[in-house]
Amino acid sequence: MSLPDPLVRLIEELQRLPGIGPKGAQRLAFHVLKTPRDETDRLTDAIRDVKEQVTYCSICSNITDSDPCVYCSSSDRDRTIICVVEEPQNVAAIEKSRDYRGTYHVLMGTLSPLQGIGPDDLKIKGLVTRIGAGGVGEVILATNPTVEGEATALYLARLLKPLGVRVTRIATGIPVGSDLEYADEVTMNRALEGRREV
Numbered sequence: 001m002s003l004p005d006p007l008v009r010l011i012e013e014l015q016r017l018p019g020i021g022p023k024g025a026q027r028l029a030f031h032v033l034k035t036p037r038d039e040t041d042r043l044t045d046a047i048r049d050v051k052e053q054v055t056y057c058s059i060c061s062n063i064t065d066s067d068p069c070v071y072c073s074s075s076d077r078d079r080t081i082i083c084v085v086e087e088p089q090n091v092a093a094i095e096k097s098r099d100y101r102g103t104y105h106v107l108m109g110t111l112s113p114l115q116g117i118g119p120d121d122l123k124i125k126g127l128v129t130r131i132g133a134g135g136v137g138e139v140i141l142a143t144n145p146t147v148e149g150e151a152t153a154l155y156l157a158r159l160l161k162p163l164g165v166r167v168t169r170i171a172t173g174i175p176v177g178s179d180l181e182y183a184d185e186v187t188m189n190r191a192l193e194g195r196r197e198v
Contacts, residue, residue, distance in 0.1 A: 007029055014029055061105065061107075084107060084127065110122070110143060110144075111152045111155055137166060141157065172187070173188075
């Protein structure tokens with residue numbers, strides 16, 4: 001079946017989105033085609049507004065529609081603690097806990113020599129500047145427990161400790177509701193290393 005050029009173009013563009021393959025893109029494109037015009041206009045406006053109104057915080061590099069972001073500008077936040085994460089979506093995950101009351105710093109990625117991503121490609125200089133300005137007592141490294149995340153945490157720990165700040169790492173191990181028999185060796189090892197007294 002030969003599809004009209006605009007529909008083919010939409011399918012091609014949708015395939016560029018993460019997690020969307022050819023069949024998913026085609027389903028979405030046909031859904032957009034069937035959707036009433038006012039609904040597709042709202043989707044178009046939402047995409048345009050995100051590109052025009054959402055930016056990065058000049059202090060922590062988190063996504064925001066006002067600079068500085070809500071976390072950096074809030075008087076309720078403990079500015080002596082900075083939680084370092086890989087991406088803006090990690091901030092939302094930590095905020096779900098409702099326990100953390102410090103500030104954030106978003107690296108915008110991890111060290112990955114194989115992909116050509118080094119320290120200068122991440123938002124590390126801003127973190128060092130914040131710590132150098134004084135007033136920071138602890139930096140929590142909350143990078144993902146991947147090879148790249150671990151390498152980034154190790155690099156940051158070595159870089160930041162000489163600055164006189166306490167550097168900690170989030171705990172990793174067996175998730176709540178999981179069975180031990182399904183844990184891999186690395187996860188089990190981390191769970192044992194991170195054990196605490198009860």
